Amino acid sequence: MELAEKRIALxxxxxxxxxxxxxxxxxxxxxxxxxxVAMTQAATHFVSPTTFHALSGNRVFTDPWDSNTDKxxxxxxxxxxxDVLVVAPASANFxxxxxxxxxxxxxxxxxxxxxxxxxxxxxxxAQMWLNPATQRNVAVLRADGVxxxxxxxxxxxxGEIGEGRMIEPEEILxxxxxxLQPKHLIGKRVLVTAGPTFETIDPxxxxxxxxxxxxxxAVARAARESGADVTLVSxxxxxxxxxxxxRIDVTTALEMxxxxxxxxxDIDVFIAVAAVADYRPKVVTAxxxxxxxxxxxxxxxxxxxxxxxxxVALPNPPFCVGFAAESRxxxxxxxxKRRAKKIPLIVGNLxxxxxxxxxxxxxxxxxxxxxxxxxAPKLHLARQLMARIAMLLKENxxxx
Ligand code: PMT
Numbered sequence: 001m002e003l004a005e006k007r008i009a010l011x012x013x014x015x016x017x018x019x020x021x022x023x024x025x026x027x028x029x030x031x032x033x034x035x036x037v038a039m040t041q042a043a044t045h046f047v048s049p050t051t052f053h054a055l056s057g058n059r060v061f062t063d064p065w066d067s068n069t070d071k072x073x074x075x076x077x078x079x080x081x082x083d084v085l086v087v088a089p090a091s092a093n094f095x096x097x098x099x100x101x102x103x104x105x106x107x108x109x110x111x112x113x114x115x116x117x118x119x120x121x122x123x124x125x126a127q128m129w130l131n132p133a134t135q136r137n138v139a140v141l142r143a144d145g146v147x148x149x150x151x152x153x154x155x156x157x158x159g160e161i162g163e164g165r166m167i168e169p170e171e172i173l174x175x176x177x178x179x180l181q182p183k184h185l186i187g188k189r190v191l192v193t194a195g196p197t198f199e200t201i202d203p204x205x206x207x208x209x210x211x212x213x214x215x216x217x218a219v220a221r222a223a224r225e226s227g228a229d230v231t232l233v234s235x236x237x238x239x240x241x242x243x244x245x246x247r248i249d250v251t252t253a254l255e256m257x258x259x260x261x262x263x264x265x266d267i268d269v270f271i272a273v274a275a276v277a278d279y280r281p282k283v284v285t286a287x288x289x290x291x292x293x294x295x296x297x298x299x300x301x302x303x304x305x306x307x308x309x310x311x312v313a314l315p316n317p318p319f320c321v322g323f324a325a326e327s328r329x330x331x332x333x334x335x336x337k338r339r340a341k342k343i344p345l346i347v348g349n350l351x352x353x354x355x356x357x358x359x360x361x362x363x364x365x366x367x368x369x370x371x372x373x374x375x376a377p378k379l380h381l382a383r384q385l386m387a388r389i390a391m392l393l394k395e396n397x398x399x400x
Pocket of ligand 1: 306323
């Protein structure tokens with residue numbers, strides 16, 4: 001559970017998107033968070049407080065004069081007992097009040113009285129969003145350290161199309177989880193490779209491997225959560241792009257090599273998680289290879305370039321991290337690869353753990369020796385890896 005022991009104060013303002021906040025509460029609770037809801041009077045016209053009471057298991061605050069609270073000071077305690085205050089949907093009116101410190105109802109008062117981070121999830125008509133007044137208010141809030149999630153573009157409840165839609169509950173959940181992670185890599189540019197490559201034989205066949213992309217996508221997500229600017233170069237996989245990550249899709253090792261080398265001079269960290277094919281067919285036939293009555297066809301192979309080694313060999317290489325999947329002798333083979341590739345850190349995993357599954361067991365090999373990580377979901381391991389990379393980067397900076 002991604003939000004175990006987290007306490008989320010959720011404000012809901014008046015807008016048709018308020019019905020999506022019911023799903024948001026369900027998602028927060030499913031991830032282990034305790035959720036305390038406060039609604040504006042307008043919001044109660046769209047969805048009943050009873051819905052949020054039932055979903056959160058906690059009473060819902062709607063009335064600024066409600067004295068039935070601890071010390072009678074709901075507006076003070078509400079956000080202080082939380083890790084974060086999220087307002088979703090946040091109407092144009094609420095955004096204007098928050099930007100100007102106006103506290104004329106319960107939610108705006110507890111927003112002003114908060115001492116916790118504020119995340120606003122705007123939802124409004126496109127013209128209201130584009131109005132210079134709203135844009136000015138959003139800029140003020142950003143300058144005040146408030147995080148704005150979205151909005152998205154698309155069809156709106158009023159029938160118009162444009163920017164202003166609330167982002168989806170699953171996206172809000174992912175952004176809130178990311179917000180709560182430690183920011184190890186703020187300002188760093190990170191490039192990640194993921195998945196297998198597919199080496200074409202003919203229009204319908206190729207050589208590939210069983211990498212699902214899960215480990216590499218988890219690494220990209222964890223790097224983004226850590227505050228980095230992340231680009232992910234992925235082979236053919238069926239994984240959703242982590243929020244806020246720029247993704248470049250490639251098929252072959254040669255394409256992956258070209259995509260990586262195009263970016264490699266402008267990055268701080270390169271993490272090569274992809275299971276890149278070492279060889280590709282020498283000849284790609286334009287037409288399907290036909291079954292012959294005679295002997296089976298022979299496929300001549302040529303070696304692919306080593307992407308990681310070529311990045312390491314750049315005049316100003318980024319901090320390079322490799323991965324090694326082995327079926328036995330993990331420590332010996334991984335350490336050998338680390339030395340051969342001249343990289344400061346290699347992440348070892350056994351193929352039976354690493355390929356395809358949601359969990360993995362990782363061992364890190366660097367100049368300090370060997371660090372064994374307990375078996376865990378790939379995202380959790382990727383987060384621990386970010387902490388290690390940040391530590392090694394600091395050491396590196398101090399040494400130069
Ligand atoms: O995608 P999943 O199903 O989640 O599985 C994840 C994984 C098991 C694929 C991943 O955790 C992993 O171990 N990836 C590396 C696989 C491997 O053993 O690669 P290698 O030994 O061929 O290469 C060593 C390193 O060099 C790797 O960082 C690789 O990305 C890089 N390399 C290799 C060959 C090549 N031509 N270019 C490269 O950059």
